[in-house]
Amino acid sequence: MKFVCLECDQLMQYRERSLPGDGTFGAAFQCPACGRTIAMLANPMETQLVESLGVRIGGRTLQEQPLELLRTQLAGRDDAFVEPGADRLNGAVSWSPEAQERLARVPGFVRGMVKRIYTEYAKEHAIACITPGVMDQARSELGLEGM
Amino acid sequence: MKIPSYHAVSGTDVSDLAGQVARQHQRVNDRLQKIGKVVAVMSGKGGVGKSYIAAGVALATAERGKNVGVLDADLAGPTTAQLLEARGPLLIDDDGVLPAAGLAGVKVFSTDLLLHDGAPLLWRGEASESFIYRGALANGAVREFLSDVVWGDLDLLVVDLPPGTERLQDLAQLVPDLGGVVAVTIPSEESRRAVARSIQAALDAGLQVLGVVENMSGYRCPGCETTSPLFPGNAGEYLARQFGVPLLEQVPFDPSPNPAVRLSVLSSVMLP
Numbered sequence: 001m002k003f004v005c006l007e008c009d010q011l012m013q014y015r016e017r018s019l020p021g022d023g024t025f026g027a028a029f030q031c032p033a034c035g036r037t038i039a040m041l042a043n044p045m046e047t048q049l050v051e052s053l054g055v056r057i058g059g060r061t062l063q064e065q066p067l068e069l070l071r072t073q074l075a076g077r078d079d080a081f082v083e084p085g086a087d088r089l090n091g092a093v094s095w096s097p098e099a100q101e102r103l104a105r106v107p108g109f110v111r112g113m114v115k116r117i118y119t120e121y122a123k124e125h126a127i128a129c130i131t132p133g134v135m136d137q138a139r140s141e142l143g144l145e146g147m
Numbered sequence: 148m149k150i151p152s153y154h155a156v157s158g159t160d161v162s163d164l165a166g167q168v169a170r171q172h173q174r175v176n177d178r179l180q181k182i183g184k185v186v187a188v189m190s191g192k193g194g195v196g197k198s199y200i201a202a203g204v205a206l207a208t209a210e211r212g213k214n215v216g217v218l219d220a221d222l223a224g225p226t227t228a229q230l231l232e233a234r235g236p237l238l239i240d241d242d243g244v245l246p247a248a249g250l251a252g253v254k255v256f257s258t259d260l261l262l263h264d265g266a267p268l269l270w271r272g273e274a275s276e277s278f279i280y281r282g283a284l285a286n287g288a289v290r291e292f293l294s295d296v297v298w299g300d301l302d303l304l305v306v307d308l309p310p311g312t313e314r315l316q317d318l319a320q321l322v323p324d325l326g327g328v329v330a331v332t333i334p335s336e337e338s339r340r341a342v343a344r345s346i347q348a349a350l351d352a353g354l355q356v357l358g359v360v361e362n363m364s365g366y367r368c369p370g371c372e373t374t375s376p377l378f379p380g381n382a383g384e385y386l387a388r389q390f391g392v393p394l395l396e397q398v399p400f401d402p403s404p405n406p407a408v409r410l411s412v413l414s415s416v417m418l419p
Contacts, residue, residue: 002153002160009151011158023272045279048272052280054287055167064174066243066295069287075269076261083239109261112239 001057003038005031012038014058017143023047025143027057056143065117071110078108083116093122096131117144174294175321182216183302184326186357186417187318191345193224193310195333196362200398200410201307202230202253204329207414209251213302216246219257220289220318221309223268228259235260243297256296258288286317293321303418312348319352327355329395329413332382333363339382346390357416358395359386367399374399 003012010033018026023044030037040057042050050057054069065071095103106114121138122130138144179185188201201217208215219227228234231249237260238245246254258268270277270284298304308314319325328349332342342359349356361383365374377400387394395413 001162001164002156002158004151004156006148006150011156014161044272049280049283051272052283052287053164053168054171054290055162055164057162057164059161059163060167064171066239067291068295069284070261070291073270073272073284074258074261074288075266075271077263077266079236080261081239081244082236 003029003040005034005036007031007036008033010034017058017140019139019143025050025057058143060143062117062121062142065113068113071113074109075107076109078111080109081112083112092128093119094129096129098132099130099135102132102135114144117142171290171294172321175290178294178296178298179322179324181300182298182304184418185304185306185322185324186326187306187308187315187328188331189308189312189315189328189345189349190310190331190338191312191341191343191348192332192338195331195338195342196398197221197310197331198226198230198307199408200329200331200360200362200396200413201305202227203398203408203410204413204417205231205249205253205303205305206251207409207411208303208418209253210409211411211414211418213418214252214254214300216254216256216298216301216304217249218289218292218296218304218306219255219259220292220306220314222258222285222288224309225257225259225262227307228255228257231255233257233260237261240297243295245297254298254301256292282313285314289314289317290321305417312345315345315349315354316352319354325354326417327357329357329360329417330386331360331362332386334361334376334378334380334382336380336382339380339385342382342386343389346386346392350390356390356392358393358413359383359390360395360410360413361397363400364397365399367401369402 005012008031010031012029012031015028015030025042025047027040118130118138127134188197190197205215205217217227219225231253233247233249233255246256247260249255330342330346332338346356363377366377367374383394396410
C-alpha cells in the first residue's frame, strides 16, 4: 500500500510503527515535501489479518525466525522446542532482572524465539544489557506484537 | 479531489507486502531444491485412513533405502507423528527446525509435535473474528512447514492432507511442481461420492492423480488371516474406472494395535 499527500502529489515516507499492546497497530507516514504526517491505525481484527499473512507494515528489518508465524499465533506446548544455539548467541549480551522477568511471562512455546530476536537486536545495536526499555524499543522497531 | 491510482504514484512501497509474500514463497522453493519429489495423499472424506496410508508408503519407501519425509498438513487432526512413532522436542538450529525422526528414519513434521496431548488447535487472537483469518493462518503454517523445517536431502516428501480440497489447492500454489496426488477411499458409496469430488478438484487444478487407494477393503482376521467384507461397496474400483487411473492398493483393515503397513506398490508409483 502507498500513502500519498494529495496537496503535494508526493508519496509519503514511512516513519515508524506503534504497538500499544492492546492488539491494535499504528504506522506513521510523512510527506517529504510539506512535512505533513498521518497515522494509519488498525483495529485488532485488521492487525490480526495482516499478521496472519506473516508480513509487516513498514517492511521487515529482522530476518524471519523459523516457524515465526506458527510460534507467534499458535497456542503450543512449552517444551516443543530446544534451541541449543541460543546460549552461544547470548555470549556478549546480558539481561537485567526486570527483562528476565518480562521474558519469563512470554509463553514457553515462543519464548526461545523471542529471546533470540531480542538478543540479535541488542547485538546489532551494540547494546550490552537488555532491559525492558530495550525490549520496548525493539518491539516498536521490529513490529513484535505479543512479545 | 483527484485520487491517483496505486500504479500512477512513483516511488517505493516500503511495506512491499507482495514482495514479502514472494520472499516467503522463495524460501519454500529454496527448501524444495533438495527434495526430489513431493506427493500429496488426499481424500474428500475424513476417517478413511489417509495418515495410515501416508505412513505406510513412507515406511515402504524408506525400507527401499530412500530418504523420506512426511509433512502432516492436517493441522487440527494430526496423527502421522504417532503412527510413525516420531516425538519431540524439536531442535532449532541456524538453518531452521529439525523434523522429528520416526520409524525407519522417516522424517516427520506435524502439529501433533507442537500441541499438548489432547489439546485442540487453537490460534491466538480475537476468537470472535477468527473465522476471518483462520484460513490464512493455516495456509501460512503449511508454508512454514515447507520452508522452515530442515528436511535436508529427500527423495520423497509425502504431504498428508486433511479431508476436503482446500489445503490441496493451497499446496498446489506453494509447490508448483507437485508430483501428483493419491486419493484414498473406503469401499462405501458415501466415500465414493466424496472422494470423486476431491479427485475432480485435483484434476481441475491441473494436478496428476497417480491413482486410488482403497483402505479398509475388508477385515483381515488376525487369527486365520482370511479377509472378509467390512463395508458394502466397491468405491476403489469405481473411482479408478471413472477417472481412468489405477487402483493402486486395496488395504484390508488390520485390528493390530498401531499396525505399520508397508505399501510397496504405492511406493514404487510415487517414486519409481
